[in-house]
Amino acid sequence: MEWDSILPIADKYGLKIIDDSCEALGAEYKGRKIGQFGDAATFAFYPNKQMTTGEGGIIVTDNDEIARLTRSMRNQGRGEMGAWLEHERLGYNYRMDEMSAALGVSQLHRLETFLVKRERVAQMYTERLRGFSWVRPPVVKPHVRMSWFVYVVTLAEGLNRDPVMRKMEALGVPTRAYFAPIHLQPYIREQLGTGRGMLPVTESIAARTIALPFHNNLTKEHVELVVGALAEAASVA
Numbered sequence: 583m584e585w586d587s588i589l590p591i592a593d594k595y596g597l598k599i600i601d602d603s604c605e606a607l608g609a610e611y612k613g614r615k616i617g618q619f620g621d622a623a624t625f626a627f628y629p630n631k632q633m634t635t636g637e638g639g640i641i642v643t644d645n646d647e648i649a650r651l652t653r654s655m656r657n658q659g660r661g662e663m664g665a666w667l668e669h670e671r672l673g674y675n676y677r678m679d680e681m682s683a684a685l686g687v688s689q690l691h692r693l694e695t696f697l698v699k700r701e702r703v704a705q706m707y708t709e710r711l712r713g714f715s716w717v718r719p720p721v722v723k724p725h726v727r728m729s730w731f732v733y734v735v736t737l738a739e740g741l742n743r744d745p746v747m748r749k750m751e752a753l754g755v756p757t758r759a760y761f762a763p764i765h766l767q768p769y770i771r772e773q774l775g776t777g778r779g780m781l782p783v784t785e786s787i788a789a790r791t792i793a794l795p796f797h798n799n800l801t802k803e804h805v806e807l808v809v810g811a812l813a814e815a816a817s818v819a
């Protein structure tokens with residue numbers, strides 16, 4: 583996210599920013615860690631993320647009011663200083679159990695190692711894919727330290743992702759279709775009346791993006807295998 587563009591807009595219109603950093607733990611914008619730019623930010627620790635607590639996540643904020651409110655909401659709406667079992671608001675049970683938190687603390691100590699390993703895998707992919715006209719690797723701006731969650735490539739216009747994915751699967755390389763546009767999600771369609779054709783650029787790009795296999799310990803040979811299968815599937819090998 584371009585924080586230097588977003589923050590003045592929020593300032594101008596008096597908006598609060600809740601930053602979904604669930605895929606960006608450890609990332610930096612102009613030398614500052616992500617999570618501190620908005621009023622609050624979220625990080626997720628599902629096992630596919632850079633680090634995990636099994637399930638769960640955290641909200642970070644330097645706003646005392648948001649901190650109090652979210653602590654209360656995760657604890658069935660109880661007030662922090664209130665009487666035992668006094669519910670000040672409607673809340674949820676979003677408490678993280680101690681075992682998960684302990685796993686998270688140990689994972690946090692290893693986070694930098696994970697990030698470096700993931701950066702290495704991403705670089706191997708990018709170097710291998712550079713120069714191909716039929717696929718675009720992810721672009722990272724120079725003032726950003728990327729924290730790699732997934733590695734998503736975009737096929738050139740005219741190439742259809744779905745048969746490419748099916749062919750890759752047949753070649754033994756599983757991939758995922760990332761990401762579905764929000765305006766085409768059934769719930770949003772129903773709530774807001776959105777639909778196909780409303781955001782043609784988004785829809786065109788979404789129909790051409792593929793998440794390639796990605797984990798900390800992927801080797802050069804694995805990358806070679808994946809890129810070979812991708813090229814074959816896109817019939818340009």
Ligand SMILES: Cc1ncc(COP(=O)(O)O)c(C=O)c1O
Pocket residue numbers: 602603604605626627628638639
């Ligand atoms: C950008 C983003 N936001 C939110 C979430 C949801 O995280 P959780 O399932 O831990 O609530 C994810 C999970 O993949 C995500 O990638």
